[in-house]
Amino acid sequence: MLPNPPEKPPGLAAPPGRMEILRGFLSISVVGFGGVFPWARRLVVEQRRWLSPDEFNEVFAFCQFLPGPNMLNFAVVFGARCGGGLGALAALAGLLAPPVAIVIGLAALYERFGDLPALRGVLAGEAAAAAGLIIAATLKIAEPVFRRRAGPAPYVAVAMFAAVGLARWPLLWVLLIGTPLSIALAWWWRR
């Protein structure tokens, strides 16, 4: 696929009101199969022009950097930017309400029929595909870390993988020790 056509920064639309935010986020949460990230960008940048492509990237990088579900953080930052605290709540409600209702329906079906052989087979297939999808995503995000010879970064990534994935140490301790160490290494490497 071609890279995105150069998006001229034409007049951006006026910041949306709270109802518009709610409607917009409802519309992406019900179609966001496999995650809502691509749908959110399509809505906010391409369809409604509420943010320029650069603004979107800035906001999203900030959200990735904070703990918690990335797209919920995005909803909070975008909603607050346009409509304050209530705007953030409107975005969150739109993003969460339909998927929670859908997934609870699926969970009820699973508890009831999860042991039927045909459904077992389908779920086993889906679980295997889901694992493949996240492996592919891992490779994509790992590329820049390993390609750039970015000082200590590859070693930190491998150490985190070993501590959490192989040794199965509790995440709290791994993060409490690993994060300051990684930041200190990055600081030292950059000097």
Add this chain to the structure above:
Amino acid sequence: MKHAGVGDLAVHFALLSLLAVGGVNAVVPELHRQAVEVGSWMTSRQFADMFAIAQLAPGPNVMIVTLIGYHVAGLIGALVATVAMCGPSCLVTYLAARTWQRFEEAPWRAAVQAGLVPISVGLIAASAFVLARAADRSAGAFAITAITAIVCYFTRLHPLWMFALAAVLGYGNLV
């Protein structure tokens, strides 16, 4: 299966919410450790099933937490788990967004960002490993995982096609 209460869910997920640097996928190993290995809320197979259901449903991938909550304590459990997983981090984000701009030029900000990236990459790699081990209990499942990984990495095919193929193979008892 041990019995867990709504309070357990609230405490675990509220803490996890603040640890989820790199998003929900980064804390999958910790979710698995708590739900399967420590808490014995479910089997590893059930965990892999729930991750698959969460991927199949539309919406943000925090839905895995909603499913675990439902399994442990029904409708109330689902809602409590979801709010606990989203609330603390959203509050932190809201407050952080208001102060972060002030430090745009600070040199430590770049070091913090550079230090956090490999942490989140390592965590997500661990998630992929844990999920693949839970899901790949047969040669057929292993093949589906490998093919999906290759196709999704090298092509722009919509992932739902791979999920559809996997469902058909699973229905035909080939997994």
